[in-house]
């Protein structure tokens with residue numbers, strides 16, 4: 001699902017950073033670019049924390065360490081999964097970097113988001129006509145998620161694992177739903193599609209997206 005424009009940017013870049021959750025951990029973005037481009041990828045650890053100060057300090061430290069690499073580069077790319085503008089932790093990286101080097105310029109290259117990819121893997125149309133389609137993050141909390149779901153005809157619930165065992169009751173409280181589908185690791189070798197009520201058991205997979213429709217197939 002990597003776009004031609006993104007691939008060109010990666011191949012032409014002077015430096016390629018890849019986001020990893022912890023030192024030595026594999027990166028989904030890196031596995032995708034490795035299949036298409038023979039480039040050296042420099043890992044940057046994106047700490048999985050919502051503490052902005054901790055996250056900022058960790059990213060700043062790495063950017064300072066890597067300064068000799070990026071200072072001599074004209075173009076640096078950071079491939080991410082899905083669309084570069086949707087729930088992308090890369091945004092925090094950009095903020096920290098821009099504060100260190102205000103002369104840097106950002107170019108966002110759009111990608112295929114998890115909800116588009118998931119719908120296509122299952123052969124489902126996401127929204128039709130005047131249907132309201134919402135994108136909702138599970139991290140927003142029980143009440144905010146339920147409210148957002150109540151007010152739409154179809155939805156993509158990102159990060160559903162954040163709701164834990166409450167996932168089913170939250171989704172059902174905003175029902176009835178004509179169709180429910182969860183994709184785990186869509187498009188990756190371990191991809192799994194789960195339909196119906198079974199999709200509402202809490203996934204132990206972070207790369208998981210829940211699609212909901214009022215209409216039945």
Ligand SMILES: C[S@@+](CC[C@H](N)C(=O)[O-])C[C@H]1O[C@@H](n2cnc3c(N)ncnc32)[C@H](O)[C@@H]1O
Nearest residue numbers: 082083087113114158159185186206207208209
């Ligand atoms: C930090 S967000 C990144 C979203 C990404 N920028 C996009 O446009 O899809 C991470 C969330 O995206 C969703 N996601 C990303 N890749 C996925 C995949 N391969 N399969 C299912 N869901 C995925 C999951 O909901 C995951 O919790």
